[in-house]
Amino acid sequence: MLKTLPISVPNRRDPTPEQIERALIGSGSPKRPYGVKLVFTVLHEEYIEPLLDMSLLMPSGTFAKVSVVEQAPGLGGRRFEIKLDGFARATAAEAAGRHLTQTMLLLAVSLDFGLRLEYVTHEPANIYERFRSDGLTLSGYGLAMWPQHAVLKALSDTLSCAEMPSGLLISIELYCSSLLEANRRAQFVGVVSALEPLAAPARLGDSVDGFIARMLADLEQDVDIPPDLKQSMRGRVRLLQSESIRQSLRRLCGEWFPDSAKAWQTVDRAYRLRSELLHSGAFADPDTDAAVEASEVRRVLRAIYQRWAKQPFKAPATI
Structure with missing residues (x-):
C-alpha cells in the first residue's frame, strides 16, 4: 500500500x-x-x-x-x-x-x-x-515699479488726507490684503468682501416699521413656536426694517456714480458670483475667470476710495 x-x-x-x-x-x-x-x-x-x-x-x-x-x-x-x-x-x-x-x-x-x-x-x-512631450519651455518674470519721485509725491498726497470712517478704513485694508492672495478665487472673495464695510443700510420707512411690528406681535402670540426659535426669528424679522447690504450698495452706487450704471452692474454681478462660489463650491459658468472679475471690482473700489481721498490717485482709478 x-x-x-x-x-x-x-x-x-x-x-x-x-x-x-x-x-x-x-x-x-x-x-x-x-x-x-x-x-x-x-x-x-x-x-x-x-x-x-x-x-x-x-x-x-x-x-x-x-x-x-x-x-x-x-x-x-x-x-x-x-x-x-x-x-x-x-x-x-x-x-x-x-x-x-x-x-x-x-x-x-x-x-x-x-x-x-x-x-x-x-x-x-x-x-x-503622460507620453506627450512638453516641448521647449521658457519662463521669466518682471516687475513694473514707480520711480522714487512718484512714490514720494504719492506719500505726500496721502498724508494730507482727512481721517476716514472706520468702515472705509477696514474696506481699504481688505482690498489691500486681497492683492496679496495668489489664489484667484481667494483674491476674488477677498476683494468682493471689501465692499461690505462700505454699506450703510438705511431704514425702509414708517410703513415697513408698522408691518414689522405686526409681524412681531403675531410671533409673540403663537404658542406652537418654541421659545428659542422665537428668539432667533425676532432678530431676523427686525433686520427687515432696514436695507440689505445689496440694497444699500445699489443706492450708494447711484450716489457715488450718478452718471454711470456700470458700477452697480459690476457690484451686483460680483455678489452673485461670490454667492455661487461660496454656496455651490464653483461658478455656474466654468469659463468665469475669477481674476478678471476681481479686477473689475477693484476698479469700482479704487474709484470709491479716490472720491473719499478727494484727490486723484497716481494709478488712474476709473470705471
Missing part, C-alpha cells in the same frame, strides 16, 4: 488588482496614457519635505510623486507639484484630480499648516498626457 506524503508548496499569493495596475503603469503601457497634476504653495518647504523624492503608492494602484516647482522670487512660500500617473480615461483622471485636491487640503488641515492652490483652469488639478 502506497503512503501519501504531504508536499511542501511555497506560500505564494496571487497579485492584487492594485499590484497588477502598478505593474501596468510602471511598464509604460500606452493603455494608461493620462495623469493629473496639482500645483500648490506652502509657507515652509519643511511641511512637504517628507513627501519629496518618493513614489507614493495610492490605494487605486496609481503612483503619486511630489516635486519642487520653480517660482518667481518675492512671491513667498514654496511651490510644489504633485503628479498622479496611470489612468485609462481622461474622465477618470479628472475625478482623481478632485479627490487629490481634497486630500491635500485635508492634509494641510490635519497637520495645521497653510496651503494655497494654484488655478490654471476652473479646476486646480489639470489633466495631461
